[in-house]
Amino acid sequence: MYFDSEEGIYVFEVRMGIRTGGRRTCSPPFLIQADDADEAEEKVLEYLDDMGIEGSYWVEEISSPFHLETYQQQLEDEEREPYPNLAELDETELQGFLISRIR
Secondary structure, X not given: OOOOHHHOOEEEEEEEEEXXXXXXXXXXXXXXXXXXXXXXXXXXXXXXXXXXXXXXXXXXXXXXOEEHHHHHHHHHHHOOOOOOEHHHOOHHHHHHHHHHOOO
């Protein structure tokens, strides 16, 4: 299984807000595991703070929670790769992901 239930009982798809060229835009989704939406947002903000980039990005959108097993099964059924897990990205990987895939 891709997910570790000790990290949280739900998975959330999160989009970051970013300002590029003077306009606001959203990142593609990435994943965060948590027990509820408040904890998911807290984990994202803590991550941004730990990386020293809290002023550059913000939480724009958090999905409804998906049960880990349901989300994992959906990935398998659709034969698609999961979005990156924020907890596994370093600052360089995050910025590369955000810049290369801004919608």
